Amino acid sequence: MFKKKIIHYAKELLFVILFMTLIANILSLYKSQDLNKEALKITTFKLIDNSKYQIDNTKPLLIHFWATWCPTCKLESSNIELLSKYYNVVTIAVNSGSDYEVHSYLKERDLNFKVVNDTNSELSKIFNIQAYPTTFIYDKKQNLVFGEVGYTSTFGLFLRMWWVDFLK
Template identity: 55%
Template sequence: MKEKIKKYLKELITFFIFLTILANIISFYKSSDLNKDPLQNINITLLNSQEYKYPDEKPILIHFWATWCPTCKLEASNIQSISEKFEVLTIAVNSGTNSDLQKYMDEHKLNYKVYNDTNGFFAKEFKIAAYPTTFIYDKNKNLVFSEVGFTSTWGLWLRMWWAGL
């Protein structure tokens, strides 16, 4: 019995390692076409009606997501955690009206900064092909990381820490 458990545990660990490697390869492939230009200053109005401008001399995480995206729902708590410690701007793409989006945020107890990209303008500018997609820029607004798909809180935290060095 003990040997069977060891065997299954070894197979399970091998499977998760393989799955992690495959997910990273897919993410790398999907992120190859993303806009890698330095971040340009923009002024936008957030969902909460506040004006937003990228902060100076501070790294920033920009996260593209949608209310209809199942992976985005799984990752939302990770983005929420990171937004409590770092500068985060999220862009909800084709996710309905401002009231629809606010209802979604309230239902999921999320309070990070959200811009409602109703017509997909920013998604086109950043060349987003899949959701979620995350960009991390350093304090000089140069892209240091991009990720397509799910990312853990630790993964995001480490990347933001690195971008802030």
């Protein structure tokens, strides 16, 4: 009897997880419809350490919009950190304070990815960002291949980057 209850609750939990995943993906698809789908026209970014990041035209690029005040962004930051060790990744902190404040935030969490500080939301307007986090993946020719709003798992990000890198 006890075993049947556990199996019953496990099935219900699995159903809820699958249902919530489906809803999250539908919401992400809906929110991503308004993103800027044009090819990337930006060739360099000014990072918070005052260096310039030149886009490498031989590899795909992930651009990740986030904010220090965004709880989902905090959850996803370790995914972005890991991905940045293997691929070209530029992150854009939006309305997150001064360069010093963003740098302190990164240091507290042991994050080392490249960061642009979008204090006036200029870049987020260009990309038409409405929610955070938002992630764009461009191919070697700077054409948009994936645009997604919301949390993405490490596996999901790696799979998308692999797809763009090897199959495009």
